[in-house]
Amino acid sequence: MQTMPEVDVLIVGGGLVGASLARALAGSPLRIALAEAVPPADPGQPSFDDRSTALAPTSRRLFQALGRWSEIAPEAAPIRGIHVSDQGRFGVTRLRASDEGLETLGHVAPNRVLGRALAAGLETQANLHLYAPARVTEVEQSDAGVRVGLDGDAVPERIHARLVIAADGSRSRLRKRLGLALTERDYGQSGIVANVAPARDHGGWAYERFTREGPLAVLPQTGGRCALVWTMNTERADAVMALDDDACLAQLQQAFGYRLGAFVRLGRRQAYPLQLLRMPRRVAGRVLFVGNAARTLHPVAGQGFNLALRDVAELAERLHAVACAGGDPGAAGVLHDYERARQADEGRVVALTDGLVRLFSNANPFLALGRNLGLLAMDLLPTLRREFAHQAMGRRARLPRLSRGLPLQMMVDDGTS
Structure with a gap:
């Protein structure tokens, strides 16, 4: 009979968030397993898709602390300014890194680059056992731990963990297996993502343009390219997806304008x-x-992944401290304390993103006037501009060690947390 492996932490899902957490715990005494349905280096791995991600300074510092930034940096374009506008109206706000005494407000990196950097060397991490491909087939909880059934090539039929961390995406199979509640708000929109090449140099500027159809983001990339995130109602998105490249570029040009000259390639x-x-x-x-x-x-304001990485940093710090003290990483008190610690940051980010979508999708002329006056005031008043910039860069949250670029291993030595 096959012996059931026992670990302290089982991470289900080895995408960008799951792999980041696995790496964050590399120096801890925890025994970790990572189960991922698609092998990390497989071209079909979702982390290797064509999308790009805007990284806040807190995310860059986390990757630096994990020793991954040197592999990401060559293909990460710096954001030196952010231009926010409301199509057809006078409101505009410009955020400049130099105004904050910074070199950059963040970076934009292709997901395939992030995925490659995080996956490299995972299989040799000393305290980690990687199971891929592996799918969860059953979950059975007890007071002492969780028994998880796995299906895949050369994986154990079952594994026992004191804590299971589900990082398996928005349609989490593990969440469905446990029958857990989920609140949903359908925006009735789709986001079209692609790379585009403008005639002019973007100069490190990121553009967030609120159109009547939805927000349109054009983000700087290396090699003079830009990453496009074009939001519109789902029916319209289907029609745009059916256009040839020239017709699609013409409609994009009409929505965005000529701040970067003509778009020449899609x-x-x-x-x-x-x-x-x-x-x-x-x-x-x-x-x-x-x-x-x-x-x-x-995706408006590019907050989701950065929020998730602050989750990772907080969780890794707490689990590392518990492990060093000989405690139980799956104890109710540990998990609920972590959950409470992350509520304020999550609440602010959800309110920001959902509020922006609602505010700029409302055609009421009085509301339109108010939001444009707000954009103009933010452009003219440094205090308002700085408050918005700090929220966008993740500076309003309590920052764990990794989000400040500090390794976890020093916590025991210097007594900090």
């Missing part, structure tokens, strides 16, 4: 439905949900 397009998905509680016994499995946000 990469492969993909469309994604946009919803606000949120678990009322992220803890179910000894199972904890993180990343898109816990909440999925509208």
Whole structure:
């Protein structure tokens, strides 16, 4: 009979969030297993898709602390300014890194680059056993731990963990298996993502343009390219996806304008439905949900992944401290304390993203006047501008060690947390 492996922490899902957490715990005494349905280096791995992600400074510092930034940096474009506008109206706000005494407000990196950097060397991490491909087939909880059934090539039929962390995406199979509640708000929109090449140099500027159809983001990339996230109602998105490249570029040009000159080339397009998905509680016994499995946000302002990485940093810090003290990582007190610690940051980010979508999708002329006056005031008043910039960069939250670029291993030596 096959012996059932026992670990302290089982991470289900090895995408960008799950792999980041596995790496964050590399120096801890915890015994970790990572179960991922698609092998990390497989071209079909979702982390290797064509999308790009805007990284806040807190996310860059986390990758630096994990020793991954040097692999990401060559293909990460710095954001030196952010231009926010409302199509057809006078409101505009400009945020400049130099105004905050910074070199950059963040970076934009292709997901395939992030996925590759996080996956490299996972299979040799000393305290980690990687099971891929592996799918969860059953989950059975007890007071002492969780027994998880696995299906895949050369994986154990069952594994016992004191804590299971679900990082398996917005349509989490583990969440469905446990029958857990999820609140959903369908925005009736889809986001079209692609790479575009403008005639002019973007100069490190990111553009967030609120059109009558939805927000349109054009983000700087290396090589003079830009990453496009074009939001519109789902029916219209289907029609745009059916256009040839020239016709699609013409409609994009009309929506965005000529701040970067003419768009001269369009990469492969993909469309994604946009919803606000949120678990009322992220803890179910000894199972904890993180990343898109816990909440999925509208992409406006590029907050979702950065919020998830602050989750990772907080969780890794707490689990590392518990492990060093000889405690139980799946204890109810540990998980509920973590959940409470992350509520304020999550609440602010959800309110920001959902509020922006609602505010700028409302055609009421008085509301339109108010929001444009607000944009203009933010552009003219440094205090308002700085407050918005700090929220966008993740500075309003309590920052764990990894989000400040500090390794966890020093916690025991210097007594900090």
